[in-house]
Amino acid sequence: MINSIKNSTVDDVKSLEKNKSIALIFLNRKFLLLLLFIIIYAFFAVFAHNFNSFQNIESIMIFSVEIGLLSLGETLVITSGFGGIDLSVGSMLGLSAIVIGELIGRFGLNIWLAIIIGLLVGTGTGLFNGLMIVYAKIPPLLTTLATMYLYSSLALLVSMDQYGNAMPISNFPSIYSIFGQSNILGIPLQFILFFIPITIILYILVQKTIFGKHLLSTGTDEIVSKLSGINVNKIRLWVYTISGLLAAIAALIETSRIASARPDLGSNMNLEAITISVLGGTYIFGGTADIIAVFIASILVTMLDNGLFLIGVNTIWQTGALGFLLIGALILDLIIRKRSL
Amino acid sequence: MENKILLECKEIKKSFGGVHALKGIDFVLNRGEVHALVGENGAGKSTLIKIFSGVVFPDEGSIFLKGKEIKIQNPLDAHRKGIIAVYQEPLVYPKLSVLENIFIGNEIKKSNGEVDWKSEEKRAIELFKSLDIKSEDFIRKPIGKLTTAIQQFTLIAKALNYNAEVIIFDEPTAILSDIDAQNLFKIIKLLRSDGKGIIYISHRLEELQGLADRITVMKDGEIVGTGNNVDMTKKRIIELMAGKNVIEKIQRNNHEEKKDIILKVQGFSKDRVFENISFDLKKGEILGFAGLVGSGRSEVMEAIFGFTKYDKGNIFLEGRNIKIHKTSDAIDLGIMYLPESRKLGLLQNKSILDNVGLPVFNRFLKSLGFINNNNLNSSIKQYVELLSIKAPSLFTNVEALSGGNQQKVLFSKGLIAQPRVLILDEPTHGIDVATKVDIHKLIAKLADDGISVIVVSSELPEIIALSDRVIVMHEGKITGTFEGNQITSLNLISAFVK
Known part of the structure; x- marks a missing residue:
């Protein structure tokens, strides 16, 4: 490639080989998940009644979208480093959902306007997280722990009726159902028009753009990045804001899917999003992200839930299975990282 | 007894x-x-x-x-x-x-x-x-x-x-x-x-x-x-x-008198770190900053670069009073700082391409935030060749390179930003003697080409060999400025230990 490169020493070549094998193993996260996917799929196809039906596959796709979007946001946040984590994704979803629901169901606002406001609310809550972390310098874990409570409390407040009871909203116009209940050629619309395009956009954002380069650099080493003229604060503000926006999009899809908006939507999704992100190869200390692997991981986890349910495993064990999967992935991570040192 | x-x-x-x-x-x-x-x-x-x-x-x-x-x-x-x-x-x-x-x-x-x-x-x-x-x-x-x-x-x-x-x-x-x-x-x-x-x-x-x-x-x-x-x-x-050792000066090709002031720092102070630092840097000059470890030299440079804040003082670039709030301001103005440790300068587990490109991705913009990889890579290649960096490929991770080559990667990263003022903090720290000489020659060449260089070094021979002018700092203050044949170990050390 380059003249001086031709003079490379034996050591250099060795290290190149080492690098290649590292790169291969890291790349393997996607293949590893696909392999796991196939094994789990085959297992359930044999043992779970109805698992391998078109309807069931469709429902796995449907259920993977909302948690998948949260996991993608989580991935960006964790990748930005500095202990980056977002515990409030579920609460942002809940708040955005109830805002959309109230605006349409109680105030009869134009649904498009309501959706835009809902998305803005989600984006705003994400931005608020970012501002607290970047400017008040509160560690992300604590900031988002606080806003997790704050946003779900706000959601309850918004949903109160005149008697002070938190009420769900269910009177959406029928057109609103297109986001979560329709399909294109049998494939759920939210999967094709939201999940896949957003995954591709984020993949390109992280891998091909300046923003992505700066994000990975910031997460790898804040000081090197600052000394290279990167505005690490700006990067961090952006990732938390994007996480909020994605939570709001998930809120839109979920309220449309179940034709109802409740303030507690998303309350059990906070930690699951982190789990899926880590399972998808996101390095918990930042700097490494594989968007496609996170995409696969969110389908994998949804499929696992679905399959366990179908073969009649107690729901209590479903969360346990997720725990096992995560520990397995982390041990694998450790082995890979040790070998690459 | x-x-x-x-x-x-x-x-x-x-x-x-x-x-x-x-x-x-x-x-x-x-x-x-x-x-x-x-x-x-x-x-x-x-x-x-x-x-x-x-x-x-x-x-x-x-x-x-x-x-x-x-x-x-x-x-x-x-x-x-x-x-x-x-x-x-x-x-x-x-x-x-x-x-x-x-x-x-x-x-x-x-x-x-x-x-x-x-x-x-x-x-x-x-x-x-x-x-x-x-x-x-x-x-x-x-x-x-x-x-x-x-x-x-x-x-x-x-x-x-x-x-x-x-x-x-x-x-x-x-x-x-x-x-x-x-x-x-x-x-x-x-x-x-x-x-x-x-x-x-x-x-x-x-x-x-x-x-x-x-x-x-x-x-x-x-x-x-x-x-x-x-x-x-x-x-x-x-x-x-x-000591008695005579230190040979690095050869310079450009012997024109350096008189245009490019960077002027005035009354620069930061509580408990440095105090009332004022100096000029002329075009094409190598200005050495000597002193003991902890004398506040790196801290002054980090503050000029916008990496840390300072309390008081002014910076003038070509006569214009400039305000630097963050490092990207300094880089855009043509001031580049390369830190002491290669660990602080380079992302160890990223490639040469990613490292060298880091400060200048925004100058290789296509549209929509995409990077013009062809132009960027050929530009990076140019610097890798200029500095004869030995690496299997541009995709090699920095951690796989020798210390000297890592230092050269760091230099490429500084040069690709096309600085007018290049601040080098301990540029040959922990590098073998042969590469050291290479890097000294390179620094001299950069200055000959018109870049103004500040070299912060705790190694007196390096300061003496390279500098046109030397400023000595001691406990956060400037304690001496030396020029030409005044630059001797004896004079510098006298200013060190004031």
């Missing part, structure tokens, strides 16, 4: 990865003596006291304590043998009280195993009393809230509790106020009259006059002179530190 010699070492040698830090040291410390050690950074003083205090193990040589040969296994072993070091910034447990700090790991216990606070307190007060310090007021306070001086005194008390006979002070006064320093001297004299042996390291030659009985000068891992206080005048010490 007791032996007069307390601690002695013979033929101590130590090297770190091929660098000979100590090349055969013979050193004697007598009872009731304050023995001062002086020398530049890297002369080997710290390594020697680390050997005495059990932090580092010597490669060769022997150590004798009161005439008996000993091996010092670790710091605790050194404590037990009665050798204790007090560092500039005392190593204490900040949340624990003075009392707990003295007795930690060595508690006085009652028969039932509980800590006997009363006895400890009584003993501690006695210890402080022997140092002529009234300790009742502060003995129960968390030590982190007390002054550095009291922290040092506590460590001395702790040393006495271990019946220490050899007490080593490593630049104890560098961060003390004058009054505290005077108190410390009083205590050291008390210890001396008590028959302890004291090794005292300092860069403040003045304070040695009244304090030290003997002074030893180290240079490049060797002892170059030792003598009684009266024989070792300040002038003599500086001469010994400077």
